[in-house]
Amino acid sequence: MQTIFTHETDRQGIAVLSWNDIGAPVNSLAQTAVSAFAAAMETLLDDESVRGIVLTSGKADFVVGANLKEIQTMPQDATTLLSFVMSLHRVLRRMELAGKPVVAALNGTALGGGMEVALACHYRIAADNPKARFGFPEVNLGLLPGGGGTQRLARMLGVQAAMPWLLQATQVGTQEAQAAGLIDEVVAATDLIARAKQWLLENPAANVQPWDKKGFRLPGGDVQSAKIAQVFMGAEAMLRKKTMGNYPAPQRILQALYEGCQLPLDQALQVEARYFVELLLSDQSTAMIRTFFVALQDANKLKNRPQEAEKKRFRKIGVLGAGMMGAGIAYSSAMSGMQVVLLDTSQTAAEKGKDYSAGLLNKRVARKKMTAEKATAVLAAIHPTTDFNDLSGCELVIEAVFEDRNIKADVTAKAEAVLGAEAIFASNTSTLPITGLAQASQRPQQFIGLHFFSPVDKMPLVEVILGEQTSDHTLAWALDYVQQLKKTPVTVNDSRGFYTSRVFRTYVLEGMALLQEGVEPALIENAGRMAGMPVGPLALSDEVSLELMDRIASQTRRDLGDAYISHPADSVVQTMVHTLGRIGKKSAQGFYDYPDAETLADNKDARKLLWPGLEAHYPPVQQQPDVDSVKQRLLYAQAVEALHCYAEGVITNAYEMDIGSVLGWGFAAHTGGVISFIETIEGAAAFVQQADRLAERCGGRFRLPEKVRAMIAEGRSFYS
Numbered sequence: 001m002q003t004i005f006t007h008e009t010d011r012q013g014i015a016v017l018s019w020n021d022i023g024a025p026v027n028s029l030a031q032t033a034v035s036a037f038a039a040a041m042e043t044l045l046d047d048e049s050v051r052g053i054v055l056t057s058g059k060a061d062f063v064v065g066a067n068l069k070e071i072q073t074m075p076q077d078a079t080t081l082l083s084f085v086m087s088l089h090r091v092l093r094r095m096e097l098a099g100k101p102v103v104a105a106l107n108g109t110a111l112g113g114g115m116e117v118a119l120a121c122h123y124r125i126a127a128d129n130p131k132a133r134f135g136f137p138e139v140n141l142g143l144l145p146g147g148g149g150t151q152r153l154a155r156m157l158g159v160q161a162a163m164p165w166l167l168q169a170t171q172v173g174t175q176e177a178q179a180a181g182l183i184d185e186v187v188a189a190t191d192l193i194a195r196a197k198q199w200l201l202e203n204p205a206a207n208v209q210p211w212d213k214k215g216f217r218l219p220g221g222d223v224q225s226a227k228i229a230q231v232f233m234g235a236e237a238m239l240r241k242k243t244m245g246n247y248p249a250p251q252r253i254l255q256a257l258y259e260g261c262q263l264p265l266d267q268a269l270q271v272e273a274r275y276f277v278e279l280l281l282s283d284q285s286t287a288m289i290r291t292f293f294v295a296l297q298d299a300n301k302l303k304n305r306p307q308e309a310e311k312k313r314f315r316k317i318g319v320l321g322a323g324m325m326g327a328g329i330a331y332s333s334a335m336s337g338m339q340v341v342l343l344d345t346s347q348t349a350a351e352k353g354k355d356y357s358a359g360l361l362n363k364r365v366a367r368k369k370m371t372a373e374k375a376t377a378v379l380a381a382i383h384p385t386t387d388f389n390d391l392s393g394c395e396l397v398i399e400a401v402f403e404d405r406n407i408k409a410d411v412t413a414k415a416e417a418v419l420g421a422e423a424i425f426a427s428n429t430s431t432l433p434i435t436g437l438a439q440a441s442q443r444p445q446q447f448i449g450l451h452f453f454s455p456v457d458k459m460p461l462v463e464v465i466l467g468e469q470t471s472d473h474t475l476a477w478a479l480d481y482v483q484q485l486k487k488t489p490v491t492v493n494d495s496r497g498f499y500t501s502r503v504f505r506t507y508v509l510e511g512m513a514l515l516q517e518g519v520e521p522a523l524i525e526n527a528g529r530m531a532g533m534p535v536g537p538l539a540l541s542d543e544v545s546l547e548l549m550d551r552i553a554s555q556t557r558r559d560l561g562d563a564y565i566s567h568p569a570d571s572v573v574q575t576m577v578h579t580l581g582r583i584g585k586k587s588a589q590g591f592y593d594y595p596d597a598e599t600l601a602d603n604k605d606a607r608k609l610l611w612p613g614l615e616a617h618y619p620p621v622q623q624q625p626d627v628d629s630v631k632q633r634l635l636y637a638q639a640v641e642a643l644h645c646y647a648e649g650v651i652t653n654a655y656e657m658d659i660g661s662v663l664g665w666g667f668a669a670h671t672g673g674v675i676s677f678i679e680t681i682e683g684a685a686a687f688v689q690q691a692d693r694l695a696e697r698c699g700g701r702f703r704l705p706e707k708v709r710a711m712i713a714e715g716r717s718f719y720s
Helices: 031-046 068-073 077-099 113-120 149-157 157-167 173-181 190-202 224-245 248-260 265-280 285-298 325-334 347-366 372-380 405-416 436-439 470-484 499-517 523-528 537-544 546-563 571-580 595-600 625-648 654-665 676-700 706-713
Strands: 005-009 014-019 052-057 102-106 123-127 185-187 316-320 339-341 382-385 396-399 426-427 447-452 462-466 488-493
Touching: 005 031, 014 031, 014 190, 031 052, 031 077, 052 190, 068 285, 077 113, 077 265, 102 113, 102 190, 113 149, 123 173, 123 190, 149 157, 149 248, 149 265, 157 224, 157 248, 173 185, 185 190, 224 248, 248 265, 265 285, 285 405, 285 488, 285 676, 316 325, 316 405, 325 339, 325 347, 325 372, 325 382, 325 447, 339 347, 347 372, 347 382, 372 382, 396 405, 396 470, 405 426, 405 436, 426 470, 447 470, 462 470, 462 654, 470 488, 488 654, 499 523, 499 537, 499 571, 499 625, 499 654, 523 537, 523 571, 523 625, 537 546, 546 571, 625 654, 625 676, 625 706, 654 676, 676 706
Parallel strands: 014 052, 052 102, 102 123, 123 185, 316 339, 316 396, 339 382, 396 426, 426 447, 462 488
Antiparallel strands: 005 014, 447 462
């Protein structure tokens, strides 16, 4: 077994225990690490010459938390998992109760289980490391902190103060962690170990945790007090409003707090451990860990990048079109250390695109997330222009002009005329096939699609689209660029609408199909949000613009001719746009009425309201469907279309399908993504049966591709 822990004891009896798992890139609470931690700690606690212990890390970070990949390979039974969790509790309690003070010397990030280990130490000192983060991200994976986090944090800060950390997965830097009470001191990195030793020498009797002292009371009040009882009631209500009941983990966190904080710590830890194991064994946690931990890490590390091409770091890029998308791409690129040529048809338009970055940078400075000097440097990296010759020296050019083939062809030719031989060209189209756009290129092997999402500065996903002739070298460099932006890529093959746009539209179209059938608009909207979507389908249609949807549908009909398959929502879009002139939010009139500037000036809380006139054009039927059936249609419409993309080879990696669905168009995150919804949450066989019923009742858009039907019948997994 490789050595994970080493220690040195100085003449004054202070031992420095260093955690450095040389067999792994980071320190985690793997089984071998927990066992080695127990053995190392026991050795020092039993050594009479040791007066105090400094626990630190030999890696850049302290401990990043549980080893979830390993946990998923362990026997998935409650007894095995509970035994492992309790083994961690035993070593932490042994450390707390042994009578020797222990200081956590946090040189870097301590998240989840790493922060729980730190809380079990008698004092916490952090290095002033701007990259370090502290907090409890477990709820984002369908879990709760299982190493004592719910119990020690509440006993340190009080129940009310602990809740946001646990329920919102709050992560902060060193200064904020100290201000909140998670960390006791912040010192220069070079002074970390010396200061930890000094504290131990100055506080030899500080070897008992507050909660182990006689007469301990929870800060802020006991859970049975009227004040804290109201806190729990408020948290329950807010939780229901935010999660729509789709996430068990936050509910279990509240239960662990409420039940555990009425018990002595050792019993409270058992309560927490049981809830942790319950969640760990749930289908939801399985799906969320797979997507938001395993798959997201693999995607961000470019696991599927072609390895033949040399790694590329971009220094200078060009962006054609300074509208909202182009300006956002320019900003994100400049923030990532690139020089950016931002080109438009007029200098005024180009300057306006640069002004967009200025506005975002000013906000960062005002919020103290960036210095004024840094903001000035980033803004100076953006060069607004109308001259294509300024693109000389660019290693990548991204066009973000109107969705018009002729315009895109024109700027492609003009840009390529001045680009170097190795430069690659990308189109930020959301619908037009890349292979067709590449026909305007003199080097289609170096042509690729990079589909960003709006607003670019906030949306984490980029859809990388391969044309028929796109080379592996071009794909590799495109992925390198996305990684340099610190965004997450998914790679898809060419098709109309690609993957994200193609599947996303089924959600809004199904909402309109339900409206046409006489389903109450409020029921449609509420069911969408209850299903886990960020907003209802009608509101989302307004956001996207009904006019744009009409234009895309018209172009698609012209392109496909007799092959075009109509959707029940087509007539709704045409009625809204051409008959009623209600084109969406940008005109303040769509499925909703939107407050005008004057109204907002008088009442900043004024909100959009469903247009009362909808009832006249789409009269509600007397017998309304139940909420669950509406939720099912909205989710199944997306899932079935995703399976058609899979069957057609548009996207064939289940991990990327899940990531793309959640990060790209907001598919219900609690399911882990569209494929996890099908296979893990619903169960593939049950999904086929339900889809068949919907196809019989609602039409062919719910019919599954035969390739997928056969695959599921054979018991094969999308993740195999």
